[in-house]
Amino acid sequence: MLFSSIASVFALAAAGAHAHGYVEYIKADGKKYPGGVPGEKNVKSPIRFISTINPNKSPNGAAITCGEKAKNAGMTAAVTAGTGIDLTWVAHPNQAWPHEMGPIITYMAKVPEGKTAQTVDPATLSFFKIQEHGQKSKGSTKWLVEDQMKLGTVYTVNVPKGIENGDYIMRHELIALHLADKKGGAEFYSSCFNLNVKGGTGTNPAATAKFPGTYSASDKGIFTPGVFNKGFVYSFPGPAIPEFNSSGGSGNSTTPVETETVSDEPTATVSSTDPEPTETDDCNEEEPTATESGAPEPTPTDDECNSEDPEETSSAPTSTKTSTSTKTSSKRSVPTGDAHNGYKRAGAWSKRMEKRYIGRPASS
DSSP states (O other), X not given: OHHHHHHHHHHHHHHHTSOOOEEEEEEETTEEEXXXXXXXXXXXXXXXXXSOSSOBOOTTSGGGTTSTTOOOOSOOEEEETTSEEEEEEEEETTEEOOOOSSOEEEEEEEOOTTOOTTTOOGGGOOBEEEEEEOBSSTTOSOBGGGGGGSTTEEEEEEOOSSSOOEEEEEEEEEEEOTTTTSTTOOEEEEEEEEEEEESOOSOOOOOOBOTTTSOOTTSTTTSOTTTXXXXXXXXXXXXXXXXXXXXXXXXXXXXXXXXXXXXXXXOEEEEOSOOOOSOOTTTTOBOOOOOTTSOOOOOOOGGGXXXXXXXXXXXXOOEEEESSOOOOOTTOOOOSOOOGGGOTTHHHHXXXXXXXXXXXXXXX
């Protein structure tokens, strides 16, 4: 009993040691695009800038679309259909993502004629799901998102080959479930990227997901009362991945059919190469906050962004761990958001962590 109580204290302390998080950068067609740090001025990037690292707790609020007070992004990243987009989540520069439970889900929406990815309001679009990952295997206590808790770990989103060319908004999210055994406890971290797809060979599937509009607080996968129970099997929220993108594989993950399905137990691979620079002068140039009514900013040429690196290809979404973490300028301020050490439900969290890692405490 003493051991399990001590373990609960350590679990609670670990949860309270970090703030929440955001997408630090994306990499498409060999080019790396750093995003802004919430709480600082906007930067030129295809990642839509958000105002805080705090979670969104409402599946029906405006923040569910692309994050809290998301602003238009001043760039559009080119990507070839059938290739991967690499990205990483952090709590703050040089601080790893803090939450170990929950799904990683990605959607795409085609931008209609007369609009561009830089000017469209994503809340007006209809999305189709392209990828989702949850537990590493059915009933496992390990989740793929846990790999993001290691600095330098990369998550790869596979862009389907069989889609149309043109501008898209990619909506990528993590849903943290460590408090989701109570209704309203799920934490939503949404991020949107401006993309221009080339090399597509298909016709887009029916897009049925709207944000807000698709999720509710009582949906399976959002309200998960059994998430700490042994043998719990997660059900993803939202629509199914369209058939032409469906992997048909086993386990609690789904990827596009054009690529090999990730194994039940994805492993992190360590790169011996030095990490790439996190930012460049051109891509992180400060810019005024964009508005929906503002004129679109021209998409920059290759020379305006990071130098082109050898393209990293991935046949399936994998987690890649670089050998060292990237240094970030000390001038950056702490992003807007609260740390976890203010939880009002610390006692409940402690009991759930005790139940998950130790088992039910023996009766005294």
